[in-house]
Amino acid sequence: MTADTAPTDADWVATARTLSQALPLFQRYAGATVVIKLGGHAMGSDEAMRSFARDIVLMSHVGVNPVIVHGGGPMINATLEQQGVVSEFVDGKRVTDAATIEVVEMVLSGFVGKRIVQAINAEGGRAIGISGKDANLMICEQTDPKLGFVGTPVECNPQFLQSLRDTKTIPVIAPIGAGRNGETFNVNGDTAAGAIAAALKADRLLLLTDVAGLKDASGDVVSEMTPEAIRQLTADGVIKGGMIPKTQTALDAIDGGVRAVVILDGRAPHACILELYTAQGAGSLIRTPR
Numbered sequence: 001m002t003a004d005t006a007p008t009d010a011d012w013v014a015t016a017r018t019l020s021q022a023l024p025l026f027q028r029y030a031g032a033t034v035v036i037k038l039g040g041h042a043m044g045s046d047e048a049m050r051s052f053a054r055d056i057v058l059m060s061h062v063g064v065n066p067v068i069v070h071g072g073g074p075m076i077n078a079t080l081e082q083q084g085v086v087s088e089f090v091d092g093k094r095v096t097d098a099a100t101i102e103v104v105e106m107v108l109s110g111f112v113g114k115r116i117v118q119a120i121n122a123e124g125g126r127a128i129g130i131s132g133k134d135a136n137l138m139i140c141e142q143t144d145p146k147l148g149f150v151g152t153p154v155e156c157n158p159q160f161l162q163s164l165r166d167t168k169t170i171p172v173i174a175p176i177g178a179g180r181n182g183e184t185f186n187v188n189g190d191t192a193a194g195a196i197a198a199a200l201k202a203d204r205l206l207l208l209t210d211v212a213g214l215k216d217a218s219g220d221v222v223s224e225m226t227p228e229a230i231r232q233l234t235a236d237g238v239i240k241g242g243m244i245p246k247t248q249t250a251l252d253a254i255d256g257g258v259r260a261v262v263i264l265d266g267r268a269p270h271a272c273i274l275e276l277y278t279a280q281g282a283g284s285l286i287r288t289p290r
């Protein structure tokens, strides 16, 4: 079917066949909890956001419990740059002083989170924007005094998410954590998604990023990897930079009880439903061998 020709009867039959073939996968994921981390680099145009939102609403309609955790690093950078501030990053984490944490919270819990909420709601879903502070969802401790207000999640309280699930409300979570002494902590989006997925014992954690998946030493995307293979590729320097917190998150999430983690290209159209509802899947699946 091309854009400039009307669909034929055969095209419609092919569409119906595709839907019918997805039945076993719809059944397999009915009732499953799927945590989706949408990184700032994966948040594209309004059209891409609409397509992401549509996929989330579709998942919710066929019985999945989607939980979105978002990033927004590039949007934080842009707002800080308007104020003449350029952040320093150590091991992929933003050094966050008292003025910066205010900007981080404003950007993530403000326009980034609300853009996702609005997109989902516009497609007929029911989303609500919260952060790790709400209902004590994510309690943090300071990661390292040198990083300032950067937090490591030490306690997750996902009961509130279960009550959202009962009312088919889709949480859209900003990676901001509460400290025990009233501090606000900036949490890497991948780390926050992994901690929440582990607390929920999620069936899947999808880490949406800007590459097709995990690449091996030859630069080829590998469709399935074990935690052991990831440790080896990291030791060999093949997994590096921003991919390190992602793969570390994947390993921690699996240790914490998540069944499988997928690293996939969030800019690709319909990445989430391709992964869940096609036999081929998308990106790189990480799980312990069965």
Ligand SMILES: Nc1ncnc2c1ncn2[C@@H]1O[C@H](COP(=O)(O)OP(=O)(O)O)[C@@H](O)[C@H]1O
Residues within 6 Å of the ligand: 039, 040, 041, 042, 071, 073, 208, 209, 210, 211, 213, 214, 215, 216, 238, 239, 240, 241, 242, 243, 244
């Ligand atoms: N082995 C690898 N396979 C795939 N990507 C890798 C690998 N090692 C490093 N990367 C880099 O990791 C990047 C993703 O991390 P990052 O830019 O922090 O993503 P995000 O902003 O989506 O959180 C990719 O764009 C790629 O350049």
Ligand SMILES: CC(=O)N[C@@H](CCC(=O)OP(=O)(O)O)C(=O)O
Residues within 6 Å of the ligand: 038, 039, 040, 041, 070, 071, 072, 073, 074, 076, 092, 093, 094, 104, 150, 151, 175, 186, 187, 188, 189, 190
């Ligand atoms: C501690 C830390 O670095 N926090 C991140 C939070 C946002 C994030 O993780 O955004 P992406 O997923 O788009 O990278 C930051 O300040 O950029």
